[in-house]
Structures are given as structure tokens and as C-alpha cells.
Amino acid sequence: MQIVIIGSGNVAYHLAKAFTLKGIPVTQLFGRNEKELSKISEELNIPYSTAHLEKADLYIICVSDHSVEEVSKIIPGKNCLVAHTSGSLPKEVLAGEYRKSSFYPLQTFSKSKELEYEKIPFFVEAENDEDQKLLLDLASKISGRVMESTHEKRKYIHLTAVFACNFVNHLFSRAKEISDSQGIPFDYFLPLIDETVQKIHTIEPKEAQTGPAVRNDVRILQLHEQLLKDESLDIYKTMNHSIQKMYEL
């Protein structure tokens, strides 16, 4: 099977690397950014081009969401399978007469980091069973966590990640505002944060909940509200309300 990867960003790099490490040949890297393409090409020993797109059985588009549709138009012919790697787009956004699919790795990629590809979940969707099987098999060669997924399901995957990652990071930002205001290095909280996250590797987050809201410690809750204002106060109230609802307090 001839595979072409389109793009030269983090997703393109890590996919190409994961395939290469597992002995799955990548026919070509294609994109606009010659500098990045040549770097990846040299490291992984894969030909690249910015002008001539090779014929392939499978094209994997690894570009940002807003460019997927435009990029999908450069793929000619009907007799191939095209996959995008976006978590939030339907496969129908691909604008060609070929077979359409989605090949979505759930991970924040950054080029400088070594990733354990085995642990990166892949979510796969295709138009027919044969393509579905092809993509599931391909993903299974590089990852131990592969699932079928409709566009509908990907919406919820994305939403889960927003809660578990984007919002979590924002809580760190607001927490840091509080510690900064008292001259306490935010670094001091990292062991506690690491511990919080380590815990949910072995127990359910619902079982791991601690803090004044789940203890219904009204004295502390009132005290804390007096220390906060604006958005941080809104977050404080909203989160405590949600905790108390979850535990029926």
C-alpha cells in the first residue's frame, strides 16, 4: 500500500515517524513548507515534494482544521482513500470524488517530544467496511488503543478533552494568579498537581475527590468566597455547586 502524508507539522511528523518505526513505508511527504519537509525527510528517510503529489492508495491529510478542505482538493482521481486527522471535522469536508475517512490521533503533538505511540488513541471512520478495516489495521500497527468512531462520537471525544485538558490548564492559570498574588512560587504546587493526576491512573476520579466542597465544609467555602472575585469567584461557585450536585450534598 502506497501511503502519502500531506503536511509538515507535528501531526505529520509524528505519524510519519510512528509508521517508519514500525516498518510501514511512507511513499512521500507532501506540503508547502520545504524547510520542515526536508528536515523530516532527512530524519526519516522519506522522499518529499512541494510540487508533485505522488500517486497513492491512502493520503493522510495532517494540516490545521481550516485548511483541510482546501488541501483535500489537490488530491486527484477516484481510486484512492483520503483521511483527515481532525477531531472536529466530518469526513464529508474532504472535497473530492475519492473515498473519505477520518484517522484521528487523540494527542497534543509537539515536535520536540518523544511520544509513546503505543499509548496514543486512534479513532477511525470510513465510508465502507473495507476502508474501515484497512484504517483500523493500520492504526493498530502503531497504537494499542484503536477504536471506530463516527463524527458524532468525535464531537464528544473533543468535548471530553476540552474538560480534561483545556479547562484543567485554565484552572492552573487561575491557581497561579492566586499563588502569584501572595508571592508563593507556583512550582511549589507541582508535586501536589502531579499526585492529583497520578491518582486517576489507578482510581476513578469520582472516588478521588477531596476538598472543602465534597466535605461540605461550609466555613471554608464561605471564607474562600471572600478571598475571590470576578471570574475566579464564578469558577469557585460553579465548581463547588457541581461537586455538591455530583455527591448529592
Add this chain to the structure above:
Amino acid sequence: MQIVIIGSGNVAYHLAKAFTLKGIPVTQLFGRNEKELSKISEELNIPYSTAHLEKADLYIICVSDHSVEEVSKIIPGKNCLVAHTSGSLPKEVLAGEYRKSSFYPLQTFSKSKELEYEKIPFFVEAENDEDQKLLLDLASKISGRVMESTHEKRKYIHLTAVFACNFVNHLFSRAKEISDSQGIPFDYFLPLIDETVQKIHTIEPKEAQTGPAVRNDVRILQLHEQLLKDESLDIYKTMNHSIQKMYEL
């Protein structure tokens, strides 16, 4: 200096262990739970008692917040220093004629875990400079992160931890509800969560923010709101509002 540790829970165990590992003798472990005391006593080779409290220069009370005051009454005399290990109580809660202080380790302890004591922050408060220095020196022997802290400051430390740990854990609970609803194993999100937390070890959380709110991706924000209800919807709106305020979007 004679040190007595009162209590047999996680904080008592880890403090006693940290001191012992650094060659700081603990004169006695004192408490009610003979079974736990004898276990710690055997492991660390420290005498224990449930009946007779030894004379000491420093008593460290490692019991839960609601028992600190009661336990503090059993310490006789004026000529000693007493510290509690609570993050939320003032030192004045200690009910005796002795010198009062706070010796607060910022960490979730659990007995089964090996902890890197060097990285556990200690916050110290005393009535006078001499006691303050004594406690700072003592903490510095077991930890590389030691700070003075008033009761006022400890309130903000606790509040920071509520945002960075308790609320973060609750977001994991709500995220898991969403993934459970679609039959997606929450385990699949752990690599992404680990990555999110790993990031803030090297860059500011404010710089690390990703997701639809900071991109001001109105289409996705509206779509997500349609998928949510009740407390999760409240959290979604409150967090996005706070993110957009922080980045002036």
C-alpha cells in the same frame, strides 16, 4: 532537640519517616491508634505510646483539622513549642500555654506511596524569630522548598490547591461522564492529561492554553453547548467565559 509526633495517620508517618531518613531523631510517636502506631514504630524504630506523652522541646500535631484543638490540650507545660500541620487553621487554635506554631507540608499524603520529601513544600509560622528559625531549619533538613507563611497566606495556599487539585479532579469526573456516555474508555485520555500537566512543568499555564475558547472558535463553542446540560453546561460556560476574559477575547 526532643521531638514528639502526635498522630498515626499519613502525615505523621511521612514526617516521622522523612526525619528518620535524614538522621533527625524522633523521641516518641504518640496517639490513640495502637495498631498504626506500632506499625510505624516498628518500621522506623521509634518508641510509641498511647498513654504516656514524653517530655519534648517540640510537639508536632498530625491529626485531622477537627481534632487539633482537642489534641493540643493534652500537651502539658509552658516550656515547649507546639506545631500543627493543618493548612487551614490558625496557630492560635492550639489550646495551651506553650509557644504556638504551624508546620504545614503541602502534599496529599498516602501511606502506600514513596514520596520525594525533598520536593514537598513546607510552610512555617511561629510566634517569635527563634522558633521561626528552628522550624525553618528543621523543614530545610527534609525539604528543598521551605517558606515562612502567615495564617493569611496559608488561606491562599489552600485556595490555590483547591483550584489546581480539587477542581482539576472534578473536571476529570465530569470529563469521564462525557466519555462514559459514548462508551469511550476514559483511560484513552490519560496520555493527553499527562501531557497537559507535563507542559506546565516547563511553561506558564497561561502560555500553554489551547482549545476552542482561546481560539475564539464560535462554531465549536456553540456546538459543544448543545451537547451539554445541567452542571456540565454551567462549567463549560463559566470556564470559557473566564478563558476569554483572561485573553481579552
